[in-house]
Amino acid sequence: MSNQQGRVALVTGAARGIGLSIAERLAKEGACTVLVDVIAELDQAVSRLRSAGLNVHAARTDISREDEVKALVADVVARHGSLDILVNNAGISPKHDGRKALVEDTALDEWQAVLAVNLTGPFLLCRHAVPLMRKRGWGRIINMSSQAGRTRSQIAGSHYAASKAGLIGFSRTLAAEVGPAGITVNCIAPGRIETPMAAMAGADVNRAYVTQIPVARIGTPDDIAAAVAFLASDEAGFITGATIDVNGGHFMG
Numbered sequence: 001m002s003n004q005q006g007r008v009a010l011v012t013g014a015a016r017g018i019g020l021s022i023a024e025r026l027a028k029e030g031a032c033t034v035l036v037d038v039i040a041e042l043d044q045a046v047s048r049l050r051s052a053g054l055n056v057h058a059a060r061t062d063i064s065r066e067d068e069v070k071a072l073v074a075d076v077v078a079r080h081g082s083l084d085i086l087v088n089n090a091g092i093s094p095k096h097d098g099r100k101a102l103v104e105d106t107a108l109d110e111w112q113a114v115l116a117v118n119l120t121g122p123f124l125l126c127r128h129a130v131p132l133m134r135k136r137g138w139g140r141i142i143n144m145s146s147q148a149g150r151t152r153s154q155i156a157g158s159h160y161a162a163s164k165a166g167l168i169g170f171s172r173t174l175a176a177e178v179g180p181a182g183i184t185v186n187c188i189a190p191g192r193i194e195t196p197m198a199a200m201a202g203a204d205v206n207r208a209y210v211t212q213i214p215v216a217r218i219g220t221p222d223d224i225a226a227a228v229a230f231l232a233s234d235e236a237g238f239i240t241g242a243t244i245d246v247n248g249g250h251f252m253g
Contacts, residue, residue, distance in 0.1 A: 004232070005030035008080045010072075010129075012063055012121065013090030015042040017195035018144070021221035022087055022228045027054035029229060032080050036061050036072065037090070063090055063121030064113075073128040082136060085232045086129045088122035088167075089144040093160040098205075100157035111159045118163035123170060126185075130178055139183035140232040143171045144224075145243060147191045147251050155205065164189075168243055175241035184240035186231050191247025193219040214249035 009026045013019035014035035023045075027033040032055045035046055046058040057079070061072045076083050094101075094110055101110070122143050133139025148156035149164025156164075168187050175185035192209045206218060227246050230236055245253055 003030055004085070007031045007084040008076065008082050009033045009085035009087065009232070010036060010059075010076060010083055010125075011087040011089055012036040012061075012125070013144075015039050015045050018190065018193060018221045018224045019087075019089040020045050021225040022089060023056065024049055024054070025222075025225040025229050026085065026087075026232065027056050031055075031085060033057070034059050034076055034080070036063065038062055063125060064116035066124050069121070069124040070128055073125070073132070077132060083129050083132050084136065084138065085140045085142075086125060087142045087144070087228055087232075088125055090121060091118045091144065091146075091160075091163075093156055095157075100155060100160075103158045106158060114157070114159035115163050115166075118160065119166045119170070122167060126174060130174075130183065133183045134178070134181045137182045139178070139181070140236075141171075141174070141183065141185040142228050142231050143167050143185070143187045145171075145187040145189040147189055147245070147247050150189050150243070150245065150253055151251050171243075172241045179240055184231070184237065186236075186239060186241070187243040188224060188227050188231070189243050189245050189247070190224050191219060191245070191250045193221060193224060195221060209250070212250055213247070217248065219246065219248060 009031040011019055011023040014023045015037035023033050023035045034057045036059045042058050046056050049056045059072055061068045063069055092114055145167050146164040148161040149168055171185050171187045224246055227244055
């Protein structure tokens with residue numbers, strides 16, 4: 001494990017699933033870790049990690065609202081002194097009877113809601129976090145894309161795919177802007193992972209996925225957390241603007 005002692009990490013969508021595993025991994029590596037979410041499970045998740053002796057904190061924030069993001073970042077700095085690692089993991093992927101909506105059937109308000117959380121939220125957090133990282137001359141930003149943002153998907157809706165593809169383009173642009181300041185920006189594109197979001201598609205869909213994955217299993221949140229931990233480390237300082245596919249070989253870009 002890398003040493004993140006003295007650093008402050010913020011992970012969005014951290015109450016469960018991939019986000020919770022990421023937060024736990026970074027906290028185990030020594031980072032003071034702030035878990036951000038809007039769902040009720042947040043307090044329970046933080047209590048569990050604290051009971052294991054980890055330095056974690058809860059922040060209930062709607063990342064699609066700039067006023068709340070600005071207040072969140074200011075509070076993190078006031079309480080913990082810095083913001084060194086930002087993991088933009090929060091995301092939504094609406095389904096209808098377990099299926100995606102066709103483009104022609106997708107309501108505008110649903111489209112806008114998905115982009116607000118999945119793309120605008122990371123933009124807002126980066127915009128407010130980058131100046132703090134510049135001052136310290138070091139920073140790690142990891143944005144959670146998706147296999148749906150890398151290739152076509154039979155499960156994800158057009159809004160989800162567009163938001164995740166957009167996040168890759170945004171990350172490349174930001175990486176070029178902040179690289180001279182000692183800040184790296186990378187994406188992780190998970191394939192099928194055992195999460196509540198994946199469960200929405202149904203057991204049959206997930207079983208069918210396994211037959212197409214060379215390593216012959218669905219991924220786990222810990223698989224993604226391991227990739228995040230590496231990208232957040234000092235050892236990954238020469239990696240920026242990259243998209244790391246973590247999908248068991250289901251998609252090889």
